[in-house]
Amino acid sequence: MKIQIQDIGEFELSPNSPLKSILSEIKEKCQELPIAFKCNGEILDWHTPLNESLELTPLYSKDKEALLVLRHTAAHIIAQAVKELFPDAKLGIGPATEEGFFYDIYYPEPFKEEDLKKIEKQAKKIIKRRLEIQRRDVSKEEAYEIFSNLKEDFKLELLKEFEEDTVSIYSQGEFVDLCKGPHVLHTGLVKAIKVLSLAGAYWKGKEGNPMLWRIYGTAFFSKEDLQEYLNWLEEVKKRDHRRLGQTLELFSIEEDIGPGLVLWLPKGARVRRVIENFWIDEHYRRGYELVYTPHIALRKLWKISGHLDFYEENMFPPMELENRSYQIKPMNCPFHIYIYNQKRRSYRELPIRYCELGTVYRFERSGVLHGLLRVRGFTQDDAHIFCREDQLEEELTNVLDLVVYFLKVFGFKEYQIFVSTRPDKFVGSPEIWDKAESALKKALENKGLAYEIDPGEGVFYGPKIDLKIKDVIGRFWQCSTIQVDFNLPERFDIVYVGEDNKFYRPIMIHRALFGSMERFLGVLIENYAGAFPFWIAPVQLKVLPITDRVIDYAEEVARFFETRGFRVERDYRNEKLNYKIRVAQQEKVPYMLIIGDKEAENHLISVRTRTGEQINQISPEEFLTKITKENQPSFLLDESS
């Protein structure tokens, strides 16, 4: 059997042996020993027995996929540490993740903070032992015996579900795990390991199953990489929108009101209002009509739309009134269809574009709710476009143009874009699907946007584009969705009259660009770390008189900017200036207008920014010119282009 390893050479391997059996030969030919290999898109380790000639790409510690291998080994090391310290613990599963790994472990009581420290310490000892990792492929019966002796009940349950006759077992020292791999060669390769946190997790994620303790951790090939990651985590913590939302008084979620239901506090409402105004103006400018629709509708509407067949588990239950059944809306689409249907539509009228900041309610399980990012009541920045088939590409291009414009205005310039194509079960003809998919791709190409295909991941009623935005610390957030729909026009039997006086079915495009106002605010808070750009800042200017003598003039200044539409706050308290400045900085107010005797005498102001820069003694009029420019949504665009 020939094994070809890229850039290293060709080796002879006897059948059913792992690469480890020719480790020394490979070692001789390479400068750096590969951590693992890649083969036909899959990661392969040194331990897995091979049965055919293969071409392999080596993975080194710099490769992201090598890190996954390392972290899976790190998960085993943590499990081993737990078993050494708490022999009665029972193991669930322990995969590598994007940022580290976890291991789900059953133990009668939660691990305390000091337990977690002990576990990390023990893990480091296991690393020092440089335990060689071994793999054995055994029959299911043998595996059953091994894990029965170890009293690993959860592993036994997993074994029952395996369809294969042989299973693989990885071990290091005394520690044995039922595992498909991949793993590194020995525990010593894990140069940095850290236990991060603990959370409860139901076995297999199912409520009603036993509760396990999920130990989260991370691991790296070097201590420096770990430190960099920990710094990044610190940064993430600082930006947590739930904490900032509270300290900046933007929003609140109250136990008595209900989980996932958001109160927008005055300052959060200001931010939202500015964004909404901008959103509405831009939609009018681009040929959309704004509409408003009710929050509930007869249950029968959701029958026609198909939501009761496909979506009921996500809907709040019905309400009975005068012998009729109503339901709160999870989506705005059916309403916009009835607005379309107010008249007979001609081909000349299309495309028709309705937009709405439509508040919807969906039943999300309490376990997945998270601040503003996953909620039960939210306002979509929704729109529905009704168009002819020949208009699809242009309409999609326009939507993309709008979404890119919006996102750039908020400083988001990097995206991950996915096109989801026809699934196995679908409505409409394959021809129309092909046309729509190619229209989506062409629209992306028209805008010069790179994308990936998610084959077969489209919803049954049409292909879609999902767009994730990258924030300033490199995290991606799902926001925009553009969905082509062949189904609802059919279900509601909407038509337009063609040039030949015959009836045709329009195509519908659903799209939300921010996703929802709640989610987008959450993302904005985290992206800006609460320091909103001037044009959306809830308080733009804060007037800080140094002494009571100048309050009259300070008030004059405040009114000067307030009457010109700026959001102004006053701090006339009898406090030290430094204290007032500190408060305004904590509130992340972009500009503090500082007024002392000199300023009052000469009708000037001194300005201090939240980052500590100072503009001394300028006239209010001159400052007005500066901030009027900054108050434009496009200000950041101009600055960066």
Ligand SMILES: [Zn+2]
């Ligand atoms: Zn494993």
Ligand SMILES: [Zn+2]
């Ligand atoms: Zn819709």
